Amino acid sequence: MKIGIIGAGAIGATLAQRLSAAGHDVAIANSRHPDTIDREALSTGARAVHASEVTSGADVVIVSVNMSNVPDVATLVRAAPEAAVIIDTSNYYPLRDGHIPALDDGQVESLWVAEHYGRPAVKAWNMITAQSFTERATAPGTAGRVAIAVAGDDATSKEVAMTLVDQTGFDPFDAGSLPESWRQQPGTPAYCTDHTTAELPGVLNKADATRSGRRRDLAIAAVIERSEAEGPVSADYLVRLNRAIY
Numbered sequence: 001m002k003i004g005i006i007g008a009g010a011i012g013a014t015l016a017q018r019l020s021a022a023g024h025d026v027a028i029a030n031s032r033h034p035d036t037i038d039r040e041a042l043s044t045g046a047r048a049v050h051a052s053e054v055t056s057g058a059d060v061v062i063v064s065v066n067m068s069n070v071p072d073v074a075t076l077v078r079a080a081p082e083a084a085v086i087i088d089t090s091n092y093y094p095l096r097d098g099h100i101p102a103l104d105d106g107q108v109e110s111l112w113v114a115e116h117y118g119r120p121a122v123k124a125w126n127m128i129t130a131q132s133f134t135e136r137a138t139a140p141g142t143a144g145r146v147a148i149a150v151a152g153d154d155a156t157s158k159e160v161a162m163t164l165v166d167q168t169g170f171d172p173f174d175a176g177s178l179p180e181s182w183r184q185q186p187g188t189p190a191y192c193t194d195h196t197t198a199e200l201p202g203v204l205n206k207a208d209a210t211r212s213g214r215r216r217d218l219a220i221a222a223v224i225e226r227s228e229a230e231g232p233v234s235a236d237y238l239v240r241l242n243r244a245i246y
């Protein structure tokens, strides 16, 4: 498939590597010149392009930008071919993204995102840390394989997203519709806690929308404090912290 990735940060770069390695024709763009994209992201064949070109002819567009940048990339997404599957990885972090009134506690982040894109969007790869995404990919059938929840309203688009999740090294888990996707937002028990397919239904069920915003902010404050003092935190630290707080 022809895949365009908007955003070449921690998640977008790994997506480009994995999906190219799986045989897809991948183009990736950031907000600047293609030369600024990390060579590692291109190491398995992905092409660095300008953002204005990245959705051209795409079968799938994956958006992996901070939520505050979603309105900036909306025009690009809207310009994608009508049949293109749109997948979004974003999460809202007020401490990082600033206050977005429409995303006060209880809002379904991906509905806000889909509204900007003006088309159905699938939520995927949002609930695994960049660290686990890099380090914990395994082959299908591996015991204890980490699962990634996929939410969306269009069955065909969701099926495409689930196949791609599998190809990036994780068990795809159908987490239902986009309105239900608040159960995989920051601060919920399923969020960045590296559960398996067998465990996910239970943890998604435990989500409490009235507490997730506060828990998200507690966890991010702890990560900021630790990383300012000791440098980048590990995948294991993040999973233990999130499991304790969420």
Ligand SMILES: NC(=O)c1ccc[n+]([C@@H]2O[C@H](COP(=O)([O-])OP(=O)(O)OC[C@H]3O[C@@H](n4cnc5c(N)ncnc54)[C@H](OP(=O)(O)O)[C@@H]3O)[C@@H](O)[C@H]2O)c1
Binding pocket: 006, 007, 008, 009, 010, 011, 012, 029, 030, 031, 032, 051, 064, 065, 066, 067, 069, 072, 073, 089, 090, 091, 092, 125, 126, 127, 128, 129, 130, 131
């Ligand atoms: N990091 C994680 O652990 C993690 C895990 C799961 C999901 N997520 C979510 O996934 C999203 C991406 O996360 P990340 O950690 O990969 O972010 P990141 O490292 O900050 O990268 C963001 C990327 O978006 C690009 N971008 C911003 N505005 C753009 C525009 N107008 N046009 C094209 N590209 C643009 C940036 O380009 P420039 O470099 O040119 O500014 C950068 O390449 C976020 O919403 C995040 O919450 C993150």
